[in-house]
Amino acid sequence: MSHSEFKGGDAASGQAAGLRRLRAPKPVQVIAVTSGKGGVGKTSVSVNLAVSMAQAGKRVMLLDGDLGLANVDVMLGLQPTYNLSHVIAGQCTLDDTIIEGPSGVMVVPASSGKRNMAELSGAEHIGLVRAFSELQRPLDTLIVDTAAGIADSVITFSQASQQVVVVVTSDPQSLTDAYALIKVLNRDHGIYRVHVLANQVHAPREANEIFENLRRVAERFLDVTLSSIGFVPHDDWLKRAVRRQRAVVDAYPAAPSAIAFRELAATAMNWGAPLGARGNLEFFVERLIGTGALPAGVSA
Numbered sequence: 170m171s172h173s174e175f176k177g178g179d180a181a182s183g184q185a186a187g188l189r190r191l192r193a194p195k196p197v198q199v200i201a202v203t204s205g206k207g208g209v210g211k212t213s214v215s216v217n218l219a220v221s222m223a224q225a226g227k228r229v230m231l232l233d234g235d236l237g238l239a240n241v242d243v244m245l246g247l248q249p250t251y252n253l254s255h256v257i258a259g260q261c262t263l264d265d266t267i268i269e270g271p272s273g274v275m276v277v278p279a280s281s282g283k284r285n286m287a288e289l290s291g292a293e294h295i296g297l298v299r300a301f302s303e304l305q306r307p308l309d310t311l312i313v314d315t316a317a318g319i320a321d322s323v324i325t326f327s328q329a330s331q332q333v334v335v336v337v338t339s340d341p342q343s344l345t346d347a348y349a350l351i352k353v354l355n356r357d358h359g360i361y362r363v364h365v366l367a368n369q370v371h372a373p374r375e376a377n378e379i380f381e382n383l384r385r386v387a388e389r390f391l392d393v394t395l396s397s398i399g400f401v402p403h404d405d406w407l408k409r410a411v412r413r414q415r416a417v418v419d420a421y422p423a424a425p426s427a428i429a430f431r432e433l434a435a436t437a438m439n440w441g442a443p444l445g446a447r448g449n450l451e452f453f454v455e456r457l458i459g460t461g462a463l464p465a466g467v468s469a
């Protein structure tokens with residue numbers, strides 16, 4: 170096909186659009202894992218969901234979005250050279266920070282305890298989301314482990330993801346704080362659908378009670394739909410895996426929590442890829458609207 174075929178006329182612009190579609194990278198499924206209260210298990214869920222999906226053959230990236238206290242790399246025993254603070258400081262690219270975790274998961278580490286990272290401006294959070302658009306790596310899923318609560322970074326990263334998973338436990342404070350977070354995401358930031366995952370659960374009935382309590386209040390007072398995506402049992406094997414700096418699905422694949430994480434991964438893989446851009450800030454938005462570059466020398 171010669172270059173001149175692309176010049177002028179409806180047919181030519183149609184061909185160019187078709188070519189763009191052909192060359193557009195596949196949309197990336199983006200899942201934010203968040204919570205109202207800290208310490209409920211976001212990082213455990215993010216890490217094990219990522220590794221389970223990778224074990225199932227997906228190409229997975231895991232972003233440590235907890236900019237204050239980095240812990241994805243600690244939980245996986247990784248020693249990153251670069252992290253997001255170097256990207257913000259212009260000392261390296263986002264791609265330079267990526268290190269390989271278990272089953273080939275691509276980990277984007279945050280900084281460890283650097284005060285300035287916890288105090289990034291809104292513009293810098295947005296800059297980070299946009300920086301993902303520069304990545305050339307083939308990818309099926311991005312999992313974002315956020316900080317807890319209603320911090321700016323949590324809001325920006327959740328809004329920029331297609332799926333938001335809120336992790337809760339039976340601790341009443343965890344439920345109250347989850348409601349407060351969902352309220353802000355819904356009322357002020359246009360998020361109408363939230364997945365709820367009960368963690369550290371001692372019996373299936375407890376998981377159901379946690380979900381129903383949250384759903385009753387949220388659906389009564391907010392314009393949001395909550396869906397339960399199951400639960401992860403309280404599991405000492407998970408604690409043991411954390412101490413060994415391994416993912417439980419990797420270190421103890423037969424443990425009750427590992428079985429739950431694989432089921433969760435299967436559920437999430439069924440959500441599929443997003444159908445299109447929503448018109449606000451989004452991770453990998455170019456891969457959603459299909460503006461893949463034309464071959465060199467060709468202009469649309």
Ligand SMILES: Nc1ncnc2c1ncn2[C@@H]1O[C@H](COP(=O)(O)OP(=O)(O)OP(=O)(O)O)[C@@H](O)[C@H]1O
Nearest residue numbers: 207208209210211212213317369402403404407411
């Ligand atoms: N299903 C579980 N069973 C047993 N212990 C668990 C489970 N989930 C999490 N934990 C324990 O809780 C600790 C905190 O979990 P994790 O670091 O994943 O929480 P977090 O929400 O990411 O915390 P932070 O808000 O500080 O980032 C883990 O180190 C682990 O010991």
Ligand SMILES: [Mg+2]
Nearest residue numbers: 211212235240
């Ligand atoms: Mg964490």
